Amino acid sequence: MAEHTDVAVIGAGPAGLAVGACLRKAGLNFVIFERAQKLASSWHRHYERLHLHTVKQLSSLPYVPFPATYPRYVPKNLVIAYLESYASNFDLQPRFGDAVRIVRRDGNDWLIEGALSSVRARHVVIASGFNAEPVMPSIPGIEKFRSKVIHSAQYVNAEPFAGQDVLVIGMGNTGAEVALDLCEGGARTSISLRDGVHIVPRELLRHSDSDRRNARDQSAPFAVERKTFPGHSRFGSRRPLEAWDQATERRHFATGCEFVQNSGHRRWHGAKNLRRSDQDTAGNLHNR
Numbered sequence: 001m002a003e004h005t006d007v008a009v010i011g012a013g014p015a016g017l018a019v020g021a022c023l024r025k026a027g028l029n030f031v032i033f034e035r036a037q038k039l040a041s042s043w044h045r046h047y048e049r050l051h052l053h054t055v056k057q058l059s060s061l062p063y064v065p066f067p068a069t070y071p072r073y074v075p076k077n078l079v080i081a082y083l084e085s086y087a088s089n090f091d092l093q094p095r096f097g098d099a100v101r102i103v104r105r106d107g108n109d110w111l112i113e114g115a116l117s118s119v120r121a122r123h124v125v126i127a128s129g130f131n132a133e134p135v136m137p138s139i140p141g142i143e144k145f146r147s148k149v150i151h152s153a154q155y156v157n158a159e160p161f162a163g164q165d166v167l168v169i170g171m172g173n174t175g176a177e178v179a180l181d182l183c184e185g186g187a188r189t190s191i192s193l194r195d196g197v198h199i200v201p202r203e204l205l206r207h208s209d210s211d212r213r214n215a216r217d218q219s220a221p222f223a224v225e226r227k228t229f230p231g232h233s234r235f236g237s238r239r240p241l242e243a244w245d246q247a248t249e250r251r252h253f254a255t256g257c258e259f260v261q262n263s264g265h266r267r268w269h270g271a272k273n274l275r276r277s278d279q280d281t282a283g284n285l286h287n288r
């Protein structure tokens with residue numbers, strides 16, 4: 001007979017740990033299943049240079065702020081240290097290596113079957129990560145590209161790319177940060193943007209980029225973009241006309257202009273709307 005608990009939590013990333021802490025405070029019994037051998041496994045796998053893109057005041061888990069000694073944008077190794085200490089504060093003991101395979105209804109309970117154990121629970125919280133699995137877009141012709149093609153989830157640092165032409169596809173937080181890392185690591189880096197992107201300072205009048213992104217009306221701070229980064233056309237990108245995209249009801253993405261400034265203008269090339277890839281794509285872009 002499977003053991004019984006109030007709540008089964010699937011995943012010991014930040015979300016699963018936060019839920020565990022709240023359940024502990026509420027005095028409920030729970031089990032945390034984790035398929036990896038350590039907690040916050042996704043943060044262990046992320047690239048070396050990664051810092052939180054959100055300010056630490058908005059990024060901590062319930063009840064425990066990041067330590068005052070941590071920088072405003074917390075580096076990956078300190079995020080991991082924080083999560084480990086958080087787990088130990090609340091005596092969270094995930095069942096490592098116990099990947100959940102089946103969750104099914106069993107009378108009034110749920111039956112959760114993991115690789116190593118089974119549990120009956122009144123409630124299940126799925127915290128297995130919305131972006132835990134890399135999604136590789138299908139780009140026609142990519143199979144003919146004879147050099148290496150990797151997903152950012154496989155990127156560790158710039159070392160293997162030094163002295164080479166590299167095209168980064170996408171200029172969200174990850175694309176911009178990886179491109180900067182590559183530039184500084186000696187790769188000749190190009191970046192491809194599907195659409196316009198706002199390029200603004202990470203910090204503006206003491207408000208971070210992430211503070212501004214949470215506000216729907218972003219027009220005022222973005223006026224500053226015209227002053228701080230007037231060079232869109234020089235790089236082949238364009239500035240979105242609005243902060244908010246009415247059609248998709250989503251905000252236009254914004255990235256820190258530190259990326260462009262620090263990478264050195266000469267080594268940064270915008271490439272609009274990559275539709276096709278072939279052997280020469282990176283080289284051609286670089287020669288624009």
Ligand SMILES: Cc1cc2nc3c(=O)[nH]c(=O)nc-3n(C[C@H](O)[C@H](O)[C@H](O)COP(=O)(O)OP(=O)(O)OC[C@H]3O[C@@H](n4cnc5c(N)ncnc54)[C@H](O)[C@@H]3O)c2cc1C
Binds near residue numbers: 011046
């Ligand atoms: C490069 C990068 C940078 C980011 N930067 C930020 C940032 O600055 N600020 C921010 O707020 N967010 C950021 N994010 C978003 C990020 O997803 C979150 O920070 C956070 O890791 C999500 O936590 P999570 O617990 O939901 O998922 P995850 O961290 O993915 O954790 C899910 C856990 O569930 C486990 N799991 C999965 N399936 C099973 C199963 N079947 N059984 C048992 N266990 C399972 C996994 O092994 C994993 O440990 C970033 C993401 C990436 C990829």
